[in-house]
Amino acid sequence: MSDPITQAGAPTPRSGNDKPGSGDDKPRPGMSERSIGVLGDRKKARLDELARASASDRGGVSLVRDAVRRLRRNPVAIVGASIVGLFILVAIFAPLIAPHDPVQRFDELTKNLTVDSIPGATAGHPFGSDPLGRDFLSRMIYGARQTLFVGVLATLIGLSLGVLIGAIAGAFGGWVDVVLMRLTDVMLALPSLLLAITLVAMASRSSQWTVIFAVAIVSVPIFARLLRGSMLAQRESDHVLAARALGVKERNIVLRHMLPNSLTAVIVQATLTFAVAILDAAALSFLGLGDPDINRAEWGLMLGVDGQRYFEVRPELAYYPALAIIVVALGFTLLGEAMREAIDPKNRR
Amino acid sequence: MSLLDVRDLSVVFQRRGERPFTAVDKVSFTVEPGQTVGLVGESGCGKSVTSLAIMGLLPKRGNKVGGEVLFDGTDLLKLRPNDMRDRRGREISMIFQDPLSSLNPVIPIGVQVAEVLERHQGRDRKQALREARDLLDAVGIPDPQRRLSEYPHQISGGMRQRALIAIALACKPRLLIADEPTTALDVTIQAQILTLLKQLVDDTGTALVMITHDLGVVAGLCDTVNVLYGGKVVERARRHELFAHARHPYTHGLLNSVPRLDSPRGERLHAIRGSVSDNIPWTEGCAFAPRCDNVVDACLEGPPPLEPTATGGDLRCNNPVSEEVTVR
Amino acid sequence: MTEQTGPLVELRDVKVHFPIKSGLLFDRTIGYVYAVDGVSLSIRKGETYGLVGESGCGKSTLGRGLLRLVEPTEGEIVFDGTDVRSLKGEAMRHARRRMQMIFQDPLSSLDPRQSVESLLVEGLKAHGLAGDKAETNRRLRETLEAVGLPASALSKYPHEFSGGQRQRIGIARALVLNPDLIVADEPVSALDVSIQAQVLNLLEDLQNERGLTYLIIAHDLAVVRHIADTVGVMYLGGLVEEASSDDLYREPMHPYTRALMSAVPVPDPVVEDRRERILLAGDLPSPTNPPSGCRFHTRCPWAQPTRCAEERPALRDVVGGHRVACHFAEDIAAGRIRPHEVEVELVRPAEGTGPLDPPGELIPTP
Structure with missing residues (x-):
């Protein structure tokens, strides 16, 4: 070694030399006339110690781990994650939490049930009854399961299809890109809900799956556009150019550099889309295009069918599902925003 | 009385959940009317933060500013935001590194210059535009009448920097702070801008604070140079003195480490080892100690004081480079 | 600096023209950016050729054109007797091992998601040189040592290093493939002044140890004069002057060179x-x-x-x-x-x- 160089983490004079900093073995012209300092052993040790303390010695922290660490310090992320986590727990443990079977009709509820009055809170049924004499609280709890299922599945389907289209467009470019992007432009041009309504209406028989599929399709162009744009930006980036200069195969450049670096933005978008998917599914149910199965407990359905029909009789039938949807959507949005902030390289230190 | 007297200026950044970071640590310097003073240092030495603190342009949250900034006897740090805004652009102006982002992209150049005159000198639009044209002419923008109605993206980088200088000088300020004004420009354009600045200082008597990392820029322009390291002034000297006999090992090292056009070829550069991030806190000793060739025991026993030298400068070093040693 | 033999690289009348496209559905070419417009030069083995010019003069494009990272429009690029422009697909990819590049911004040119080890291994893998694990590991350590980084750097990520160290990683990445030619595009201009000298010294040492040939592209005439044996000055896509570093400095003959030289602050x-x-x-x-x-x-x-x-x-x-x-x-x-x-x-x-x-x-x- 011939020049005094930085040793990562230990930029101090190397031990074994009596002169500090004479880590280079070539004589430095002009240095002889300069007064060279001499450091005592104890001070030398102290300097080493200080240098170690100042050097960021966390070592080997990848971007993802770095982002997670930052996420854990962000109160927005904590609130968002708590909300989402709470709802997921409720969904998973619904059978344990719910006091009753969500589809069972109770005699003590049905006997008071008329078109003009739906029983409120009674003993054993703190949220009262739904229009068919079922336990409303249990249906709300099971609703978390159904609603999250629709949201997660719709988002995942939309994400996969969008990533596929975006990746193909971004990787190949040229006319493939032009064709795929014009296609997504057409889809983006239609209002998303209108597109979903059309898709559901086109299906011969409406079911839970038509709703999921419709909601998923609507988010495809958003993911595709985002990934493609991000990949195009990556294609121009220095590190992709560097990989090309190294002679890395084009396929590996796409798979190892362009795609992973573009995906973070898409994954953040997915958490945001999740909230939208739940709202879209609720909207479809509200418009009567949802799942026709009357036994299915899903917040959108509950809000859209019962809540709408019996709003004047018992507004809680609308309030509770609406509140649940808003809170869970807010949770995902907060989490998504916090993630976006966490992966932003500008916040890295 | 000095035009600008900065006394023990400190800026501490405190971000939520993080350790406070002292960007500027008791920096003091003075600027006399008509003088050009350089603040020189590498990234993170606190030179830009110092200028923003003087201008009162630091973000309102997340930092603590201490000390005094006496401008003509008034402490700028104690002024109310409105009073400070009134002085900014009128008595003190600033030009920045990136001329494109410092100009508003959707307003014509002429209007941007005129607005300053309207705001501070109470001119009406017509009169202001006429003066704006003369200003553009004065900073060497060809065909100024036409440029008045052009937008920033329509003119070149050098012209933009000239326009910014025109804005900064519109109200004939007594102090101009230039933060890396030529860093984003090409060498031949840099030469144009530096020449312009020098002429303006000579013609108008405006005092200039030049903030730069480029020792070459300082050499041709500044009367007095302050070298900053780790948020503190480590050496201050008059221009000729500093470049001929840099006493602080950091300054000396910097001068020896830059390749010079006029130095013989093939000579090895004397690099300073380590990087700026290898600093130790000033409370422990000299921040430069881990990179210093002259380090002695005293360097780890608290911060060395800034002491006057025989040649009229100031120096913060326990074991400085001998006066007899010339650079190169 | 080292042994001076025949040319390693020869450029003959190289042109890189970028089409300017416009159009609603189908792109039409409405003009060209004449980024590099007819440059001929040759770089001898073991020599450092410095290319200097202001932004927009085409010096970076020429460097990238030489490596075919942008496709030259016209002209011949001969690397060690092979016409690089005639190489196709895999042949070109394999040829890249011998001609490497160092970038200006060490942070953006290193994939932020990869550890230093994975960054360095990638090139080896691409050329089938990473077969033996122990041998690869030895090679990585050796290369890191050559650029002055400790072996512990292998498990770290680019954002954990300082600017100067990152540039060393960039140099190590090029070096690990044992290339003949290194094109360095503004290798020090993004670094702090005190760090620039370290990196310039390192480049010189590596050249002396390994007999590398450099094409150093920079806007800073002082840097180029310091490191280069031969200097070419570019203006608006063309070479306006070329001479040995000392000759050029002693007597710049082209008016542009004279202006450029007079503008560099000392x-x-x-x-x-x-x-x-x-x-x-x-x-x-x-x-x-x-x-x-x-x-x-x-x-x-x-x-x-x-x-x-x-x-x-x-x-x-x-x-x-x-x-x-x-x-x-x-x-x-x-x-x-x-x-x-x-x-x-x-x-x-x-x-x-x-x-x-x-x-x-x-x-x-x-």
Whole structure:
């Protein structure tokens, strides 16, 4: 070694030399006339110690781990994650939490049930009854399961299809890109809900799956556009150019550099889309295009069918599902925003 | 009385959940009317933060500013935001590194210059535009009448920097702070801008604070140079003195480490080892100690004081480079 | 610096023109950016060729064109006897092992998601050199040591290093493939002043140890003069002057080189105060619509009527290997043509310099 160089983490004079900093073995012209300092052993040790303390010695922290660490310090992320986590727990443990079977009709509820009055809170049924004499609280709890299922599945389907289209467009470019992007432009041009309504209406028989599929399709162009744009930006980036200069195969450049670096933005978008998917599914149910199965407990359905029909009789039938949807959507949005902030390289230190 | 007297200026950044970071640590310097003073240092030495603190342009949250900034006897740090805004652009102006982002992209150049005159000198639009044209002419923008109605993206980088200088000088300020004004420009354009600045200082008597990392820029322009390291002034000297006999090992090292056009070829550069991030806190000793060739025991026993030298400068070093040693 | 033999790289009349496209559905070419417009040069084995010029002169594009990271429009690129432009697909990819690149911004040129180890191994894998694990590991450590980084750096990520260290990683990445040629595009301009010297010294050491050939591209004339054996000066897509570093510095012959050299600030007040500055009028013309004839004639203080505007000067040998693209190089050197006062401002320090004082030197000898 011939020049005094930085040793990562230990930029101090190397031990074994009596002169500090004479880590280079070539004589430095002009240095002889300069007064060279001499450091005592104890001070030398102290300097080493200080240098170690100042050097960021966390070592080997990848971007993802770095982002997670930052996420854990962000109160927005904590609130968002708590909300989402709470709802997921409720969904998973619904059978344990719910006091009753969500589809069972109770005699003590049905006997008071008329078109003009739906029983409120009674003993054993703190949220009262739904229009068919079922336990409303249990249906709300099971609703978390159904609603999250629709949201997660719709988002995942939309994400996969969008990533596929975006990746193909971004990787190949040229006319493939032009064709795929014009296609997504057409889809983006239609209002998303209108597109979903059309898709559901086109299906011969409406079911839970038509709703999921419709909601998923609507988010495809958003993911595709985002990934493609991000990949195009990556294609121009220095590190992709560097990989090309190294002679890395084009396929590996796409798979190892362009795609992973573009995906973070898409994954953040997915958490945001999740909230939208739940709202879209609720909207479809509200418009009567949802799942026709009357036994299915899903917040959108509950809000859209019962809540709408019996709003004047018992507004809680609308309030509770609406509140649940808003809170869970807010949770995902907060989490998504916090993630976006966490992966932003500008916040890295 | 000095035009600008900065006394023990400190800026501490405190971000939520993080350790406070002292960007500027008791920096003091003075600027006399008509003088050009350089603040020189590498990234993170606190030179830009110092200028923003003087201008009162630091973000309102997340930092603590201490000390005094006496401008003509008034402490700028104690002024109310409105009073400070009134002085900014009128008595003190600033030009920045990136001329494109410092100009508003959707307003014509002429209007941007005129607005300053309207705001501070109470001119009406017509009169202001006429003066704006003369200003553009004065900073060497060809065909100024036409440029008045052009937008920033329509003119070149050098012209933009000239326009910014025109804005900064519109109200004939007594102090101009230039933060890396030529860093984003090409060498031949840099030469144009530096020449312009020098002429303006000579013609108008405006005092200039030049903030730069480029020792070459300082050499041709500044009367007095302050070298900053780790948020503190480590050496201050008059221009000729500093470049001929840099006493602080950091300054000396910097001068020896830059390749010079006029130095013989093939000579090895004397690099300073380590990087700026290898600093130790000033409370422990000299921040430069881990990179210093002259380090002695005293360097780890608290911060060395800034002491006057025989040649009229100031120096913060326990074991400085001998006066007899010339650079190169 | 080291043994000087035949040329490793030869460029013959290389052009890189970028089409400017526009159109609603189908893109039409409405013009070209003449980024590199006919450059011929050769780089000897073991030599450092410095390419200098201001932003937009095409120096980076030329470097990338040489490596075919952008596709040259015309011309020949001969690397060690092989016509690089005729190589296709895999053959080109394999050829890349011998010609590597160092980038300006060490952070953006390192994939932020990869550890240093994975960054370094990638090139080896691409060329099938990472078969033996122990051997690969030894090679990585050796390379890191050569660039002055500890082996512990392998498990770290780019954002955990300082600017200078990152540039060392970038150099290690190029070096690990054991290339013959390294194209370094502004290798130090993003670094702090005190770090630049470390990296320049490192580049020199590596060249001495390994017999590397460098093409160093930079805007900083002082950096290029320090490190390069031969310097080429580019202006608006063309080479205007080429000479050995010492010759060019001693007697710049092209008016543009003279202006460029006079504009570089020197950290020495004594020099600065005595210097004569040739201030160029105006800015760089657009490479989309370059001036006719000599590209520089619109800003040239020595431009002569008609010929400069009509005929593009060829790069010709004026004295002993000093190549200049100027019709009047000899006349300017001999002082037969004086710069005209109209277009150029000759600025000298106001105080103490009367009209009768002799003109200053470009860079006064200390």
